[in-house]
Amino acid sequence: xxxxxxxxxxxxxxxxxxxxxxxxxxxxxxxxxxxxxxxxxxxxxxxxxxxxxxxxxxxxxxxxxxxxxxxxxxxxxxxxxxxxxxxxxxxxxxxxxxxxxxxxxxxxxxxxxxxxxxxxxxxxxxxxxxxxxxxxxxxxxxxxxxxxxxxxxxxxxxxxxxxxxxxxxxxxxxxxxxxxxxxxxxxxxxxxxxxxxxxxxxxxxxxxxxxxxxxxxxxxxxxxxxxxxxxxxxxxxxxxxxxxxxxxxxxxxxxxxxxxxxxxxxxxxxxxxxxxxxxxxxxxxxxxxxxxxxxxxxxxxxxxxxxxxxxxxxxxxxxxxxxxx
Amino acid sequence: xxxxxxxxxxxxxxxxxxxxxxxxxxxxxxxxxxxxxxxxxxxxxxxxxxxxxxxxxxxxxxxxxxxxxxxxxxxxxxxxxxxxxxxxxxxxxxxxxxxxxxxxxxxxxxxxxxxxxxxxxxxxxxxxxxxxxxxxxxxxxxxxxxxxxxxxxxxxxxxxxxxxxxxxxxxxxxxxxxxxxxxxxxxxxxxxxxxxxxxxxxxxxxxxxxxxxxxxxxxxxxxxxxxxxxxxxxxxxxxxxxxxxxxxxxxxxxxxxxxxxxxxxxxxxxxxxxxxxxxxxxxxxxxxxxxxxxxxxxxxxxxxxxxxxxxxxxxxxxxxxxxxxxxxxxxxxxxxxxxxxxxxxxxxxxxxxxxxxxxxxxxxxxxxxxxxxxxxxxxxxxxxxxxxxxxxxxxxxxxxxxxxxxxxxxxxxxxxxxxxxxxxxxxxxxxxxxxxxxxxxxxxxxxxxxxxxxxxxxxxxxxxxxxxxxxxxxxxxxxx
Numbered sequence: 001x002x003x004x005x006x007x008x009x010x011x012x013x014x015x016x017x018x019x020x021x022x023x024x025x026x027x028x029x030x031x032x033x034x035x036x037x038x039x040x041x042x043x044x045x046x047x048x049x050x051x052x053x054x055x056x057x058x059x060x061x062x063x064x065x066x067x068x069x070x071x072x073x074x075x076x077x078x079x080x081x082x083x084x085x086x087x088x089x090x091x092x093x094x095x096x097x098x099x100x101x102x103x104x105x106x107x108x109x110x111x112x113x114x115x116x117x118x119x120x121x122x123x124x125x126x127x128x129x130x131x132x133x134x135x136x137x138x139x140x141x142x143x144x145x146x147x148x149x150x151x152x153x154x155x156x157x158x159x160x161x162x163x164x165x166x167x168x169x170x171x172x173x174x175x176x177x178x179x180x181x182x183x184x185x186x187x188x189x190x191x192x193x194x195x196x197x198x199x200x201x202x203x204x205x206x207x208x209x210x211x212x213x214x215x216x217x218x219x220x221x222x223x224x225x226x227x228x229x230x231x232x233x234x235x236x237x238x239x240x241x242x243x244x245x246x247x248x249x250x251x252x253x254x255x256x257x258x259x260x261x262x263x264x265x266x267x268x269x270x271x272x273x274x275x276x277x278x279x280x281x282x283x284x285x286x287x288x289x290x291x292x293x294x295x296x297x298x299x300x301x302x303x304x305x306x307x308x309x310x311x312x313x314x315x316x317x318x319x320x321x322x323x324x325x
Numbered sequence: 326x327x328x329x330x331x332x333x334x335x336x337x338x339x340x341x342x343x344x345x346x347x348x349x350x351x352x353x354x355x356x357x358x359x360x361x362x363x364x365x366x367x368x369x370x371x372x373x374x375x376x377x378x379x380x381x382x383x384x385x386x387x388x389x390x391x392x393x394x395x396x397x398x399x400x401x402x403x404x405x406x407x408x409x410x411x412x413x414x415x416x417x418x419x420x421x422x423x424x425x426x427x428x429x430x431x432x433x434x435x436x437x438x439x440x441x442x443x444x445x446x447x448x449x450x451x452x453x454x455x456x457x458x459x460x461x462x463x464x465x466x467x468x469x470x471x472x473x474x475x476x477x478x479x480x481x482x483x484x485x486x487x488x489x490x491x492x493x494x495x496x497x498x499x500x501x502x503x504x505x506x507x508x509x510x511x512x513x514x515x516x517x518x519x520x521x522x523x524x525x526x527x528x529x530x531x532x533x534x535x536x537x538x539x540x541x542x543x544x545x546x547x548x549x550x551x552x553x554x555x556x557x558x559x560x561x562x563x564x565x566x567x568x569x570x571x572x573x574x575x576x577x578x579x580x581x582x583x584x585x586x587x588x589x590x591x592x593x594x595x596x597x598x599x600x601x602x603x604x605x606x607x608x609x610x611x612x613x614x615x616x617x618x619x620x621x622x623x624x625x626x627x628x629x630x631x632x633x634x635x636x637x638x639x640x641x642x643x644x645x646x647x648x649x650x651x652x653x654x655x656x657x658x659x660x661x662x663x664x665x666x667x668x669x670x671x672x673x674x675x676x677x678x679x680x681x682x683x684x685x686x687x688x689x690x691x692x693x694x695x696x697x698x699x700x701x702x703x704x705x706x707x708x709x710x711x712x713x714x715x716x717x718x719x720x721x722x723x724x725x726x727x728x729x730x731x732x733x734x735x736x737x738x739x740x741x742x743x744x745x746x747x748x749x750x751x752x753x754x755x756x757x758x759x760x761x762x763x764x765x766x767x768x769x770x771x772x773x774x775x776x777x778x779x780x781x782x783x784x785x786x787x788x789x790x791x792x793x794x795x796x797x798x799x800x801x802x803x804x805x
Contacts, residue, residue: 076626091451094619111623111625114620117617120618138746139742206740207736262702262706265652265706266702269696269698270692272645276637277637277688281691284378285634
């Protein structure tokens with residue numbers, strides 16, 4: 001099984017990818033959108049005579065709304081226009097900005113306006129962190145619970161923690177991609193991004209669990225039961241010990257092999273729909289689709305090439321510790 | 326799961342399996358027509374509900390200032406607030422406005438209560454913001470008798486001058502220029518000083534009409550003092566009561582009123598009087614509110630986002646179906662039917678729960694289309710393995726389902742738990758997504774475990790060696 005024989009290579013690649021992603025997220029960072037920072041976003045579209053950007057900037061500056069950015073954009077109908085981001089606007093400020101922006105060009109229309117107070121932004125940030133942490137916690141507990149009693153050579157919590165490690169990998173990679181796109185293309189992070197990340201979590205854990213489930217099944221099939229009767233304080237107990245008839249890494253390798261086509265096929269169908277969403281879906285959900293595309297790719301790779309090698313590495317490390325002590 | 330040994334191939338048994346399969350197909354087709362009818366019929370009782378970002382419209386989020394309110398009273402007051410705002414919104418005649426309350430979750434340091442107002446189809450929010458922020462303004466004004474008399478004369482003159490082109494200007498009373506149109510002087514006493522207001526009926530004494538609905542108001546300490554002061558120094562004058570700039574009544578002050586109560590009568594009907602009493606007693610609103618977030622989306626833009634989402638869903642779904650048939654052949658075709666059933670059931674649930682569809686929800690649905698095949702794929706892969714081991718197809722199907730069950734269960738339960746957490750934590754946008762995601766998980770399990778299984782079992786039994794054609798149809802991927 002290539003996954004098992006080349007497991008060191010895979011783990012090294014994964015470590016580099018993970019550290020790289022952490023570095024990118026930490027030093028480049030995500031660009032928070034107004035959902036998190038609070039602020040206003042006004043999108044104006046023109047049917048004809050698109051005004052020049054500098055002209056728009058000059059006019060917006062006259063409003064003295066504090067710092068602002070103007071970005072060129074195309075709305076979903078295909079009209080050109082601008083996206084003006086400012087601090088959270090009061091109602092009179094909104095009205096005057098609207099008047100300013102619709103005073104140029106032809107057929108100007110405010111197609112979208114969002115204003116979010118700073119309190120709501122902060123709250124959303126807190127909520128997002130809690131939701132992601134909560135989901136991860138639930139997953140580790142469930143995996144530990146579902147795999148309880150799996151016993152030798154690796155305990156059920158190890159499955160849970162490996163699942164979490166893999167999840168962190170799957171979340172970091174799309175975050176790094178979006179961080180880079182934030183610098184290159186000005187992509188901002190909004191509520192939908194958090195949902196996409198949570199969906200990646202759900203997808204990735206599913207992928208990993210399917211493989212672990214197969215490991216569990218193969219372990220049960222490839223073990224010998226040995227019952228020893230022990231007499232403790234006059235009561236006879238049946239103590240059951242299991243010995244594996246195959247090496248652990250072979251069992252894991254077979255499990256990966258037999259679930260591989262399922263992993264790839266499910267990822268493929270999911271990617272098909274996501275790519276359709278990315279290319280022909282609305283602009284609002286484009287980043288969402290992209291995060292998931294990257295996340296699903298990372299998830300498939302990690303469940304095959306990281307989760308199982310880690311399981312074996314952990315088993316070997318535990319064995320080594322037992323021998324040395 | 327059914328036992329593998331229960332594999333009698335008698336003709337009645339086969340007929341029963343086929344009958345079940347046809348029956349379930351019939352139900353799906355019927356449901357499909359039903360959903361289609363609901364979606365296209367404009368008078369339908371349960372059409373798809375579109376969120377603001379798809380239908381276009383405005384969303385206003387107000388934060389209530391609860392800092393001075395006893396926490397125990399908050400829920401009741403927030404409900405009153407919602408009712409008041411709802412009434413104000415109804416003035417607009419917007420179709421299906423939605424007003425709901427939202428509390429910050431326990432994760433935030435500060436408890437906050439919000440009121441969300443959704444106005445479908447409204448993009449000019451200026452009027453809405455003004456109307457919602459409106460406080461019914463109650464004012465008490467003294468009438469300047471000289472000015473009032475002058476005004477009466479001026480009005481009479483104006484009436485007689487109508488049509489002659491004559492104009493009246495510079496009206497002077499006692500040598501002083503007066504604003505003829507405003508013979509009222511502010512007293513500084515307003516609705517701000519109210520403690521409570523309630524509906525009462527007059528009992529017919531003192532020449533009043535009996536049983537006329539009036540609003541009895543009680544001032545707070547400050548207001549009582551002010552009221553006493555005004556009445557004391559203006560005995561014999563008229564004190565006019567204004568609501569929203571309109572004079573309701575102008576009773577004569579007979580003596581100083583020190584009790585801090587007054588009665589507003591203005592020819593109300595009981596409903597009007599009750600509404601006024603309610604509005605006044607909340608000092609306009611039970612809790613002060615502040616606009617913290619607004620969102621407007623043009624209707625054409627929303628429609629476009631919806632159209633694009635539907636196109637993406639259709640294309641993605643089509644590609645998935647083609648892949649399934651190409652790769653898994655006959656079982657793939659069956660999975661296709663199960664997937665169609667999945668879509669129909671989901672849509673029926675969207676209509677009946679109802680789930681408000683947003684751009685995020687639509688994205689979640691598109692995602693779920695790709696993931697819904699997972700359970701089928703798991704089963705088919707297991708099924709192939711069993712066939713390879715030489716089992717006959719029916720045994721292989723049953724074993725495939727029972728072996729795949731563990732993985733399907735564990736994977737879906739974790740996803741479902743994630744959806745529940747999302748739903749629990751989320752704001753309304755996140756909730757919509759979580760609901761779509763959660764429903765998707767449950768329905769996809771049903772479609773794979775019940776529908777696919779029933780259809781697969783209706784196929785005739787065979788083994789690997791016996792039937793080449795079936796063997797091909799039940800194979801997969803690039804193999805022949």
